[in-house]
Amino acid sequence: MSINAQHFDQLLEISRDLASTLDLEVLLRKILRVAENLSSAETAYVFLYDENKGGLVLQASTNSQHEHALQGQCLPATSVAGWVCVHRKPMIVVDVESDQRAIVKNDSLLNTATTSLIAVPLVAKDKIQGVLEVVNKKQDYFNEQDVDVLTVLAAQAAIAVENSRLYQQADLINELVHELRTPLASILTIAYLLKRSDLTNDQRQQFAESIAEEVTRLNDLASSYLEYSRLEAGRLTFSATAFDLRNLLTESCRTLRPKAEEAGISIQMFSADQPLFLTADENKIKQVVVNLLNNAIKYNQTGGRVLVNAWKNGDSVSFSIQDNGVGIPEADLPHVFEKFYRAHNIQEAYPGTGLGLSICNRIIEIHGGTITVQSQVNAGSTFTVELPVNVKK
CATH class of the missing domain: 3.30.565.10 (Histidine kinase-like ATPase, C-terminal domain)
Incomplete structure (x- = not known):
């Protein structure tokens, strides 16, 4: 593996920076910016693996137009990024026009403006998190040193992405549990009061209506939570x-x-x-x-x-x-x-x-x-x- 002293210092500093960030969107923007700088690329992409869709989904890019056009779409396995995801190996395409590999020729994401690219897998604890891809070196073409540098970055990024995803899941569940306590406490209180033998029919009717309102609130909360979590995970079509x-x-x-x-x-x-x-x-x-x-x-x-x-x-x-x-x-x-x-x-x-x-x-x-x-x-x-x-x- 060939990494010069300057890149080594940058990667060391980046590892500390990534470890301090748990917000997934902020984290991905940092990864993209660093990937561009380290490889002198024109554009960088992060595709994250979506278990429900069974493939890669574009999560962020330094090209906002491409991000809006492709975000949420599942990449085919026949794309370069798809191949890297399946085989968990980096791929370098030094010259797209002269490359004769079928996986390159059949990649619908590559266009006439794409001259060179590198894609590296994001793997943490033997689990695929996604793929980091850079396109078009600003001067000349990508080389093996670029692959080595991005491979090290990808290893750091994969751990940070996994930590961020776990944190988001725990954070959302914790907040949901907190929100559930209020209506559940109300229902428990009403159930206790209903045991009293001196309640009038009107009071019992009022308590029954209160229970119905709290159950409706619980249902609304559960439905909203499920939709929000699906949106965050990119699982809504x-x-x-x-x-x-x-x-x-x-x-x-x-x-x-x-x-x-x-x-x-x-x-x-x-x-x-x-x-x-x-x-x-x-x-x-x-x-x-x-x-x-x-x-x-x-x-x-x-x-x-x-x-x-x-x-x-x-x-x-x-x-x-x-x-x-x-x-x-x-x-x-x-x-x-x-x-x-x-x-x-x-x-x-x-x-x-x-x-x-x-x-x-x-x-x-x-x-x-x-x-x-x-x-x-x-x-x-x-x-x-x-x-x-x-x-x-």
């Missing part, structure tokens, strides 16, 4: 189709209008005169819209209003959902998209799982879009979503 955002918003407003009117809240929609077509997973985008509309109704009051707007801006389409309800305190705004987080002014008065906005945020991120919020206490909130018109999932 996204199906891209072309549709008019205006129609989706109109249909969602029509569905929730009876609920709003029952609460004394009006829903109004304004949008561009022309169709707002985009290519994305329509059901997932509708899930986001319905969640935001439900929140706008839930955290409002009698006589309140919900305004829905939609417009086109260059290569993106946007929509906003505005209410004049309770609003969100300024101190809570940076945290509203975090899992299990709930603003302090609604925790007791409004039941919820604290996962809805986290799920919305993740869905929009996977589509290459953004979701932002502006709010003021007792004045209401405005959630704005922007999506590229050509999301390919």
